[in-house]
Amino acid sequence: MTDATNTAPLTAPVPEAPAARPTRPAVEFARSFAANRPALFGLVLLIAILCMTFLGPLIYPVNPYDIVDMPFAPPGGEYAPLGTDYVGRDILSGIINGGRATLAVGAAAAVISVVLGILMGALAGFYEGPIDAALMKVTEFFQILPTLLLAMVVVTVFGSNLYTITAAIGIVSWPQVARLARAEFLRIRKLDYVEAARTAGARNRYLIFRVILPGALPPLVVAAGLSVGSSILFEAGLSFLGLGDPNTMSWGLIVGQNRNYLLDAWWTVTLPGVAIFLTVLAISLVGDGINDALNPRLRRR
Amino acid sequence: MDPVLQIKDLKVEVDTGTAVHSVLDGVTLTLRRGQTLAVVGESGCGKSMTALSAMGLLPDRFRIAAGQILLGEEDLVQVRPQRLRALRGNAMSMIFQEPMTSLNPVLTVERQIAEVVELHQDKTGAQAREIALEMLRAVQIPSPETRLAAYPHELSGGMRQRVMIAIALACRPRVIIADEPTTALDVTVQAQIFRLLRELQMQTDTAIMLITHDMGAVAEMADEVAVLYAGKCIEAGPAAQLLAAPAHPYTSGLMACTPKLRLGRAALTAPARGLGEIPGMVPPLGQFPPACRFAPRCARATEKCHATPPETVRLGPDHETLCWHPNEAREAAPAC
Numbered sequence: 010m011t012d013a014t015n016t017a018p019l020t021a022p023v024p025e026a027p028a029a030r031p032t033r034p035a036v037e038f039a040r041s042f043a044a045n046r047p048a049l050f051g052l053v054l055l056i057a058i059l060c061m062t063f064l065g066p067l068i069y070p071v072n073p074y075d076i077v078d079m080p081f082a083p084p085g086g087e088y089a090p091l092g093t094d095y096v097g098r099d100i101l102s103g104i105i106n107g108g109r110a111t112l113a114v115g116a117a118a119a120v121i122s123v124v125l126g127i128l129m130g131a132l133a134g135f136y137e138g139p140i141d142a143a144l145m146k147v148t149e150f151f152q153i154l155p156t157l158l159l160a161m162v163v164v165t166v167f168g169s170n171l172y173t174i175t176a177a178i179g180i181v182s183w184p185q186v187a188r189l190a191r192a193e194f195l196r197i198r199k200l201d202y203v204e205a206a207r208t209a210g211a212r213n214r215y216l217i218f219r220v221i222l223p224g225a226l227p228p229l230v231v232a233a234g235l236s237v238g239s240s241i242l243f244e245a246g247l248s249f250l251g252l253g254d255p256n257t258m259s260w261g262l263i264v265g266q267n268r269n270y271l272l273d274a275w276w277t278v279t280l281p282g283v284a285i286f287l288t289v290l291a292i293s294l295v296g297d298g299i300n301d302a303l304n305p306r307l308r309r310r
Numbered sequence: 311m312d313p314v315l316q317i318k319d320l321k322v323e324v325d326t327g328t329a330v331h332s333v334l335d336g337v338t339l340t341l342r343r344g345q346t347l348a349v350v351g352e353s354g355c356g357k358s359m360t361a362l363s364a365m366g367l368l369p370d371r372f373r374i375a376a377g378q379i380l381l382g383e384e385d386l387v388q389v390r391p392q393r394l395r396a397l398r399g400n401a402m403s404m405i406f407q408e409p410m411t412s413l414n415p416v417l418t419v420e421r422q423i424a425e426v427v428e429l430h431q432d433k434t435g436a437q438a439r440e441i442a443l444e445m446l447r448a449v450q451i452p453s454p455e456t457r458l459a460a461y462p463h464e465l466s467g468g469m470r471q472r473v474m475i476a477i478a479l480a481c482r483p484r485v486i487i488a489d490e491p492t493t494a495l496d497v498t499v500q501a502q503i504f505r506l507l508r509e510l511q512m513q514t515d516t517a518i519m520l521i522t523h524d525m526g527a528v529a530e531m532a533d534e535v536a537v538l539y540a541g542k543c544i545e546a547g548p549a550a551q552l553l554a555a556p557a558h559p560y561t562s563g564l565m566a567c568t569p570k571l572r573l574g575r576a577a578l579t580a581p582a583r584g585l586g587e588i589p590g591m592v593p594p595l596g597q598f599p600p601a602c603r604f605a606p607r608c609a610r611a612t613e614k615c616h617a618t619p620p621e622t623v624r625l626g627p628d629h630e631t632l633c634w635h636p637n638e639a640r641e642a643a644p645a646c
Contacts, residue, residue: 210399
């Protein structure tokens with residue numbers, strides 16, 4: 010075996026024919042998403058909420074911790090447009106400034122749960138056999154624990170600051186993602202193109218992350234989006250139970266601190282509650298839209 | 311011609327949990343540089359298992375029990391998995407049957423060709439891209455620059471198979487195993503793909519192992535032929551000789567199964583002949599007859615065939631068969 014022939018030019022002259030530039034999947038995706046009214050509405054709502062949280066403090070520069078009026082001032086008052094809470098703090102400012110922490114916790118917790126879930130699901134689905142069995146037992150262990158209770162225990166034990174809360178939410182919500190990822194990996198690893206990549210000399214790490222994962226992403230992207238929504242609800246739930254970080258303004262915190270006065274001063278609980286509701290709704294609509302936009306492409310393949 | 315890939319007395323077994331069955335029983339093949347070896351046989355004869363053994367990619371529960379697979383000087387049965395992985399796609403590569411499903415639907419053509427190059431050679435992104443483009447030109451895809459960015463679903467079946475060939479050839483392997491590369495394609499596209507493979511083979515001196523059950527493809531491509539039946543190599547020899555005078559009744563049976571068009575005068579004068587068939591089926595694993603494995607389906611089988619395993623008969627310098635009653639002349643295979 011000499012290498013002399015191996016370096017011979019392989020190029021053969023080819024008549025050039027103009028080929029139509031194929032539609033990029035991203036363009037196709039955007040078109041399909043834009044045709045979906047509810048998804049578009051969700052996207053607009055989400056952008057509005059993001060604008061409010063990040064630009065709001067510049068337009069309405071009231072410190073959310075300052076006492077601006079008497080406690081329980083109803084909405085439409087002179088000093089607080091949306092009323093005040095039980096110590097007289099401005100609810101509108103609370104909603105504007107509390108959004109940052111709520112969204113950050115939601116997004117970070119979703120990232121934790123998705124990364125952890127994909128990692129566990131990918132390894133379980135790719136290797137099958139004993140590794141799969143072991144990882145799935147771990148997953149099941151986390152699944153059978155009551156999630157809110159587990160998160161409460163984590164927060165009580167390790168202290169209620171934003172990091173613990175984020176980690177707690179991430180830890181209790183990854184099993185669903187892991188199951189989804191495992192199912193996708195089990196399906197895709199049997200496909201011919203994975204075997205073809207193996208015959209091309211790909212090692213397992215390459216197969217998992219570069220060959221199989223891209224094909225498994227569509228449902229996982231949707232799951233990631235939706236888990237931002239559920240993480241926000243989770244954070245609100247913890248705050249409502251009094252386990253939120255008392256030093257950081259968040260929507261859940263406002264609801265939690267005022268929950269005893271719900272019947273006397275409805276606005277203190279309802280308005281931040283509406284903010285949570287709208288955010289989760291927007292995220293769900295967008296997630297649904299992404300799902301619908303990705304699926305027809307899968308069906309056409 | 312120097313041999314590139316030699317399979318010697320390969321025995322493969324499958325462990326079903328309840329029993330161990332022999333899948334390949336003493337298969338011996340030689341693949342020479344710049345030549346094409348056709349491995350022929352019905353489904354379930356062990357053609358694909360031979361290929362997968364050579365690639366070191368036998369499915370779970372299958373294992374090589376004995377034999378050697380020599381790629382150059384290296385015995386692939388003995389080498390470490392890491393070494394095997396380095397050889398795969400680099401020194402030997404494979405073209406699959408289904409171009410529709412063998413390409414990753416979510417990666418562009420460029421990524422998929424460059425991927426092999428990056429796995430085996432120290433090439434940066436730009437160099438890999440250059441090679442991808444060169445390979446697309448080599449497999450004669452029109453406007454290769456545009457096609458680099460295409461996804462598999464935007465290509466036709468023939469184009470996809472060309473991309474598969476481009477991937478297989480990207481690292482200039484010494485051996486290409488083509489597992490029924492044209493069964494999923496139109497007849498006209500088949501001819502194009504075969505012509506392309508032959509051209510590329512001439513330019514690069516690659517050895518091709520062509521796995522097929524299509525005798526037409528054998529006639530078109532092969533220099534050498536090996537016929538497998540129930541895990542045994544029952545006839546092997548130079549293609550011209552073997553096609554002209556098949557010695558084993560199974561080989562002549564396979565050839566009789568190929569439909570032939572009679573055109574022009576021949577259609578009027580030649581006697582209408584029905585399409586031949588081989589009665590029965592390949593015996594399932596673990597139920598191989600003890601003596602000649604083809605005996606139950608063979609028209610020529612005698613007591614001896616059912617009692618004693620056949621011995622190798624030499625019919626020419628390289629032409630061998632495993633049969634008690636080989637065809638002596640060409641009368642048993644008319645019109646071939």
